[in-house]
Amino acid sequence: MEQFERYDKGELLRDRYLKVNDISEGSYGLVSVAKDTRNNDCLVAVKFIYPVDYKKDHQLLETTSRPSSSPAKMRNNGNNKNESDSHDSQQKSNVSKPTRESIFNTLYNEAQKEIKFHKILGDHPHISKLYDHFDTCLILEFCSRGDLMYSNKS
Numbered sequence: 216m217e218q219f220e221r222y223d224k225g226e227l228l229r230d231r232y233l234k235v236n237d238i239s240e241g242s243y244g245l246v247s248v249a250k251d252t253r254n255n256d257c258l259v260a261v262k263f264i265y266p267v268d269y270k271k272d273h274q275l276l277e278t279t280s281r282p283s284s285s286p287a288k289m290r291n292n293g294n295n296k297n298e299s300d301s302h303d304s305q306q307k308s309n310v311s312k313p314t315r316e317s318i319f320n321t322l323y324n325e326a327q328k329e330i331k332f333h334k335i336l337g338d339h340p341h342i343s344k345l346y347d348h349f350d351t352c353l354i355l356e357f358c359s360r361g362d363l364m365y366s367n368k369s
Contacts, residue, residue: 218350219245219263227252229347232261232354243325248357251346260343260358264326264351319351326351 347354
């Protein structure tokens, strides 16, 4: 997740991909458009597979000490500053280490399935090309006209 956080803040991903903008957030992660700095700034889609509300929960944790599921946090929108510093560090996460590992393993397996599907389908003019992959991240051909769901609504 650290790699995603640095990329999301504007650092190069794998010393190569520079985030331009978020495209969408789905049930398995975030898709953004990035420049491939090693390929004439060609635009690519970067798909990070991570827990559903990871980005939202992480932003809330940065602004308040209460756990992300706390109703008070939602009401106060992160403006509650009455908690002590020691309590802050204890409340940063509600998820135990074994559960985090289990979640990461599941997400890693999902990413591997998607990579496998791309390899099975091969090069096809109607399927986004898979350029690169690592951990739970896929680098795909950027489709400037949007995705299939968007085109079906038009």
